[in-house]
Amino acid sequence: MAKLTSLGDENASANPKEERKMSKVIALDPGTANLVCAWEQEGSVKVSTLRNCFFEVPNDPFSRKMLDKLNAPEFEVGGKLYLAGNEAFELAKTFKKELRRPMQSGVISAGEADAIPMMTKLIERLLKEAGAQPGDKCAYSLPADPVDQAFDGTFHKSIIEGVLKKNGLEATPVIEGHAVVLAELAEDEFTGIGLSWGGGMVNVCTAFKSVPVITFSSARAGDWIDEKAAQVSGAVRPRMTAVKESAEFDLAATDPTREQAALISYYEAAIQYSLENINNRFIAGRDMPEFSEPVDIVCAGGTASPKGFVEAFKRVYDRMDFPIPVKNIRVAEKPLFAVTRGALVFGSL
Amino acid sequence: MDKRERAEAAFERVWDNFRLDKARLRTLNEKEKVELKSLMKTVFLSSMTLGEIPTEISLKVEGDSNPEVVESAVRRVLKEELGGITGLLQALKDRPVETRVIQEGSRDVSTESQEVVSFHAKMFEADEMSTNIDNVKVSGDEVKDVKSNLEALRRLQNKKDSGDGA
Numbered sequence: 001m002a003k004l005t006s007l008g009d010e011n012a013s014a015n016p017k018e019e020r021k022m023s024k025v026i027a028l029d030p031g032t033a034n035l036v037c038a039w040e041q042e043g044s045v046k047v048s049t050l051r052n053c054f055f056e057v058p059n060d061p062f063s064r065k066m067l068d069k070l071n072a073p074e075f076e077v078g079g080k081l082y083l084a085g086n087e088a089f090e091l092a093k094t095f096k097k098e099l100r101r102p103m104q105s106g107v108i109s110a111g112e113a114d115a116i117p118m119m120t121k122l123i124e125r126l127l128k129e130a131g132a133q134p135g136d137k138c139a140y141s142l143p144a145d146p147v148d149q150a151f152d153g154t155f156h157k158s159i160i161e162g163v164l165k166k167n168g169l170e171a172t173p174v175i176e177g178h179a180v181v182l183a184e185l186a187e188d189e190f191t192g193i194g195l196s197w198g199g200g201m202v203n204v205c206t207a208f209k210s211v212p213v214i215t216f217s218s219a220r221a222g223d224w225i226d227e228k229a230a231q232v233s234g235a236v237r238p239r240m241t242a243v244k245e246s247a248e249f250d251l252a253a254t255d256p257t258r259e260q261a262a263l264i265s266y267y268e269a270a271i272q273y274s275l276e277n278i279n280n281r282f283i284a285g286r287d288m289p290e291f292s293e294p295v296d297i298v299c300a301g302g303t304a305s306p307k308g309f310v311e312a313f314k315r316v317y318d319r320m321d322f323p324i325p326v327k328n329i330r331v332a333e334k335p336l337f338a339v340t341r342g343a344l345v346f347g348s349l
Numbered sequence: 350m351d352k353r354e355r356a357e358a359a360f361e362r363v364w365d366n367f368r369l370d371k372a373r374l375r376t377l378n379e380k381e382k383v384e385l386k387s388l389m390k391t392v393f394l395s396s397m398t399l400g401e402i403p404t405e406i407s408l409k410v411e412g413d414s415n416p417e418v419v420e421s422a423v424r425r426v427l428k429e430e431l432g433g434i435t436g437l438l439q440a441l442k443d444r445p446v447e448t449r450v451i452q453e454g455s456r457d458v459s460t461e462s463q464e465v466v467s468f469h470a471k472m473f474e475a476d477e478m479s480t481n482i483d484n485v486k487v488s489g490d491e492v493k494d495v496k497s498n499l500e501a502l503r504r505l506q507n508k509k510d511s512g513d514g515a
Contacts, residue, residue: 040494046489077479121480189501
């Protein structure tokens with residue numbers, strides 16, 4: 001607890017403690033690929049992001065000297081030396097190394113228990129950026145139950161909540177797809193379909209007047225696209241991630257490179273898979289409301305960010321017989337931040 | 350604060366979190382909760398302070414009119430509530446671990462509780478990690494404020510409360 005008090009003091013000029021008449025609301029989206037944090041400040045919403053990844057470097061004097069020269073963030077735990085965050089991503093791309101991830105398929109990775117202290121530190125770094133202080137409220141996103149994975153979300157929830165509570169914050173979970181609805185469907189009285197295209201999962205929420213009616217997740221998302229495209233291109237995954245995130249990448253490109261073509265192909269396959277899952281759930285769902293008017297489908301998340309995503313989505317959608325009338329298919333204005341915006345709405349209620 | 354005091358403080362935070370997460374715990378009475386907390390604390394402190402996970406935990410309830418009932422409830426929670434994540438926890442440790450809750454003269458019941466607390470304890474290793482965390486570059490941006498969304502949501506809720514909604 002003392003630690004966050006000192007963090008608040010460090011940010012005293014931006015957030016004078018004496019001026020804080022009530023607790024602040026912070027939103028956190030602990031995603032497989034990115035950690036995103038949002039908070040209100042001076043009438044606007046600020047967001048901070050970090051890559052949720054790391055990799056091990058040799059723990060020897062030469063490596064340490066090199067990292068010191070680069071002013072790179074190092075983590076030493078159990079005699080091992082790691083790089084984490086954005087710098088790890090950049091170096092992995094440069095040296096063609098595979099990254100390790102604290103999370104997989106939307107939850108804490110079963111094979112990366114040792115990454116928990118590191119992820120804790122990265123989350124604390126974002127909380128510091130947000131000027132979080134003990135007593136503040138933090139609404140954080142959680143994946144919905146998956147239709148194609150066997151994992152226990154309760155455990156993931158307890159770890160994320162543990163990190164927040166360790167720092168004195170009051171933790172409130174919000175289902176990821178529901179957060180997209182709260183961020184993007186205000187003009188439709190929060191009725192429609194919100195999809196969060198993350199690194200590990202696609203989270204789906206069908207909401208009726210703000211109430212989530214059907215929520216679920218599926219595992220063919222950004223990482224799956226990168227992995228499959230890397231396999232057929234002979235590249236490492238960070239390279240495919242970088243191609244996907246480059247300004248030149250366009251899912252509607254008519255003359256793509258080999259790597260781009262592989263990504264486009266697997267993007268369509270992932271969209272097809274997600275729409276089929278939605279279709280199946282709608283057909284099977286006896287609790288589906290009758291929508292009197294066509295609804296919007298809004299996509300968010302880093303994986304929905306590339307140019308041409310909507311066009312690719314519509315191409316696949318048009319081939320299907322979707323069970324409910326759809327008015328419009330669109331992508332959130334800043335897709336990577338939509339979940340945290342929605343979590344901020346949820347936490348501020 | 351010495352290592353044991355830190356471990357005890359850490360456990361209190363883990364316990365708060367654990368208790369909130371486990372709806373089933375709310376079905377236990379106060380005595381049962383005290384016994385469960387005591388048992389988990391033993392495991393947690395052993396893991397944190399000795400650096401090893403005990404393979405046997407003695408569970409013996411005294412001073413209660415019906416100690417077997419309390420013990421039975423504690424075992425039930427440990428076994429049933431935590432049993433669902435056994436596979437995950439074993440994968441995390443990459444080895445099967447079994448702790449036996451024993452009582453003198455009574456049957457043994459297996460549980461994996463020590464894995465839960467030791468895994469939770471991982472997050473507290475962050476406090477001892479050597480790092481220059483401030484060098485981690487954070488990307489910043491700004492997005493539309495959420496005031497209009499909040500107002501729309503509140504209007505909708507008011508409509509529902511007054512019976513005008515769907």
